[in-house]
Amino acid sequence: MNIAFVASEVVPFAKTGGLADVSGSLPIELTKLGHSVKVFMPKYYSVDEKRFNLKHESWIGKIEVSVDKKIHRVEIFKGLLPDSKTEIYFIDSPTFFHRHSLYTNDEDEDERFILFSKAVIELLQKLHWQPNIIHHNDWQTGLIPILIKANIRLEEYFKNTATVYTIHNIAYQGNFPNETFGKAELDLKYFETASVTKENERMNFMHAGISFADVVTTVSEKYSEELQTPEFSFGMDAILNIRKDDFYGILNGIDETVWNPEVDSFIPYKYSLKTIADKEKNKVELLKKFNLPFDTAIPVVGIVSRLASQKGIDMIISSMEYLLSLDIQWVVLGSGEQQYEKELSEIAQNNPDKFSLYLGYSNELSHLIEAGSDMFLMPSQFEPCGLTQMYSLKYGTVPIVRNTGGLADTVFDWDENIYNGKEIGNGFSFNDYNGYALTDAIERAVKSFKNKKLWKKIQKNGMMQDFSWRKSAEKYIEIYKKAIAKK
Ligand code: ADP
Numbered sequence: 001m002n003i004a005f006v007a008s009e010v011v012p013f014a015k016t017g018g019l020a021d022v023s024g025s026l027p028i029e030l031t032k033l034g035h036s037v038k039v040f041m042p043k044y045y046s047v048d049e050k051r052f053n054l055k056h057e058s059w060i061g062k063i064e065v066s067v068d069k070k071i072h073r074v075e076i077f078k079g080l081l082p083d084s085k086t087e088i089y090f091i092d093s094p095t096f097f098h099r100h101s102l103y104t105n106d107e108d109e110d111e112r113f114i115l116f117s118k119a120v121i122e123l124l125q126k127l128h129w130q131p132n133i134i135h136h137n138d139w140q141t142g143l144i145p146i147l148i149k150a151n152i153r154l155e156e157y158f159k160n161t162a163t164v165y166t167i168h169n170i171a172y173q174g175n176f177p178n179e180t181f182g183k184a185e186l187d188l189k190y191f192e193t194a195s196v197t198k199e200n201e202r203m204n205f206m207h208a209g210i211s212f213a214d215v216v217t218t219v220s221e222k223y224s225e226e227l228q229t230p231e232f233s234f235g236m237d238a239i240l241n242i243r244k245d246d247f248y249g250i251l252n253g254i255d256e257t258v259w260n261p262e263v264d265s266f267i268p269y270k271y272s273l274k275t276i277a278d279k280e281k282n283k284v285e286l287l288k289k290f291n292l293p294f295d296t297a298i299p300v301v302g303i304v305s306r307l308a309s310q311k312g313i314d315m316i317i318s319s320m321e322y323l324l325s326l327d328i329q330w331v332v333l334g335s336g337e338q339q340y341e342k343e344l345s346e347i348a349q350n351n352p353d354k355f356s357l358y359l360g361y362s363n364e365l366s367h368l369i370e371a372g373s374d375m376f377l378m379p380s381q382f383e384p385c386g387l388t389q390m391y392s393l394k395y396g397t398v399p400i401v402r403n404t405g406g407l408a409d410t411v412f413d414w415d416e417n418i419y420n421g422k423e424i425g426n427g428f429s430f431n432d433y434n435g436y437a438l439t440d441a442i443e444r445a446v447k448s449f450k451n452k453k454l455w456k457k458i459q460k461n462g463m464m465q466d467f468s469w470r471k472s473a474e475k476y477i478e479i480y481k482k483a484i485a486k487k
C-alpha cells in the first residue's frame with residue numbers, strides 16, 4: 001500500500017505534544033509492515049536542516065500554490081525519519097512557516113495550513129506517486145479531502161486514493177471566520193448539504209475533516225465513545241454521530257526504542273523489571289537536579305505536561321494546600337498558560353523542600369522524571385490518548401490518573417481491579433473531576449507505596465504491558481483497507 005501521512009508536527013523535527021510522537025513512530029511501523037510510506041510536514045523556522053541532513057529537492061522546482069487568490073511558491077526538502085527508511089518531505093514557505101512558534105494567533109493562521117494542505121496535494125502529483133491512503137491528522141490538515149473532492153482535476157489523479165482522518169484532540173478545531181472559505185478558494189456549496197453544516201457560517205477545519213474523510217479515527221476507544229457526547233465533543237457530537245459507522249478508536253503505541261528504561265540514553269542508570277532496584281539511583285539524581293532532599297520513604301510524584309486546562313492543572317493547584325500536608329515530594333516540568341505558570345511558581349517558592357518546578361520544555365528532564373519519580377500524576381479533564389502515562393507504566397512509575405479517554409483504556413486502578421483472583425491493577429484512578437477524588441487517589445497510592453511488596457506488583461503489572469506500535473499499526477492497516485473498500 002502507498003500511504004501518505006500528513007501532520008503538522010513530527011518528532012524529532014518539531015514538537016509541541018503527543019501528535020509529534022505519534023507522527024514520528026507510526027509511519028516507521030507501517031513501513032516495517034511492508035508498506036511504502038511518505039510523511040509530510042511544514043518546514044518551520046526551528047527545523048534544523050543541517051542536524052537532520054535534509055536535502056533541498058531542487059529537481060522538483062518551485063510548486064505554485066494559490067491561497068486567497070495569491071500564488072505562493074514553495075520549495076521542498078526531504079529527509080528520513082531517524083533509523084528508518086521512511087521518507088519525510090518538508091514544505092518550505094518562509095512567508096508562512098518562519099514564525100516564533102509552530103502555531104500562532106496571527107491573522108493568517110488559516111492561510112498557513114491551507115497552504116500546507118494544498119502544497120502536499122500538489123507535491124504528491126509532482127512526485128508521480130499515487131497514494132492508496134492519505135492519512136491526515138488534526139485540524140491543520142482537515143481540509144485535504146474537500147480540497148480534493150472540490151476539484152475535478154484532483155479527483156481524477158486521486159481516484160484510487162482514500163482519506164483517513166485522525167482526531168488527536170477535538171479541543172483544537174481550526175475555527176475561522178466565514179472569509180476563510182474564500183481564502184481556501186472553496187465553494188460554499190460543498191458545505192451546505194444536510195450532513196455538513198457551515199458551522200454557524202464559520203469555516204471549521206476539523207468539521208470539514210470529519211465530514212469529508214472516508215474514515216475518521218481517534219486515538220483511543222474510550223475517547224471515540226466520549227466524542228459522541230456533548231460533554232466531550234466541543235460541538236462535534238452531531239457530525240460524529242452522523243459519521244459513527246465510519247468512526248473508530250485506535251489506541252496509540254509508544255516508541256519503545258526511545259521510551260524504555262532499559263535503553264534510555266537520557267537517564268543516568270538504565271534498569272529493567274529485573275534490576276528495578278536501580279530505579280532509585282535515578283530518583284537520587286532527579287532530586288539532586290530539582291534541588292530536593294532524598295528520602296527513600298517519601299514518594300516523589302512527577303508531572304510532565306502542557307500547562308493547559310485539559311490537563312487538570314487547576315485542580316492540582318487548588319488541592320495543593322492539602323497535598324502539601326502529605327509526605328510527598330513534587331517534581332513538575334511544564335509550560336503553557338501564564339496563570340498556571342505563575343501559580344505553580346508561587347507554590348514552588350513557598351515550599352522549596354517539597355515542590356520543585358522547571359518551567360519550559362526539556363526532553364532530557366522529561367525522561368529523567370519518568371525514570372526517577374515513584375508516581376506520575378495526570379488528572380486530565382479529558383485525554384484523547386495520553387502518552388506520558390504509558391511512558392510511566394513502562395518505567396515502573398505508577399500513574400495516578402482521572403478515568404477518561406486513553407487514560408481509562410491504559411490505567412487500571414489497583415484497588416478496584418481484581419479479576420478472577422488476579423490483581424491486574426497498574427495504577428490509581430478516579431472518576432469525578434474534583435479535589436476530593438484527586439486527593440483520595442493520591443492518598444491511596446501513598447498508602448500502597450509503603451507496602452514494598454505490593455508496590456512492586458503494581459509496578460510489574462505496568463512494566464509488563466505491551467504498548468508497542470506494532471499492534472496499533474496493524475489496526476490502522478485494517479482501517480485503511482476499510483477506507484479503500486468504502487471509496
Ligand atoms: P498532549 O499531546 O496532549 O500534550 P501526550 O501525553 O499525548 O499529551 O503527549 C505529550 C508529549 O509531550 C509527551 O511526549 C511528553 O513527554 C511531552 N511533553 C509535555 N510537556 C513537556 C515539557 N515541558 N518538556 C518536555 N516534554 C514535554
Ligand code: GLC
Binds near residue numbers: 168219252383386387
Ligand atoms: C493529543 C492529545 C493526547 C494524545 C496526542 C497523540 O495531543 O491531547 O491525549 O496522546 O494527541 O495522539
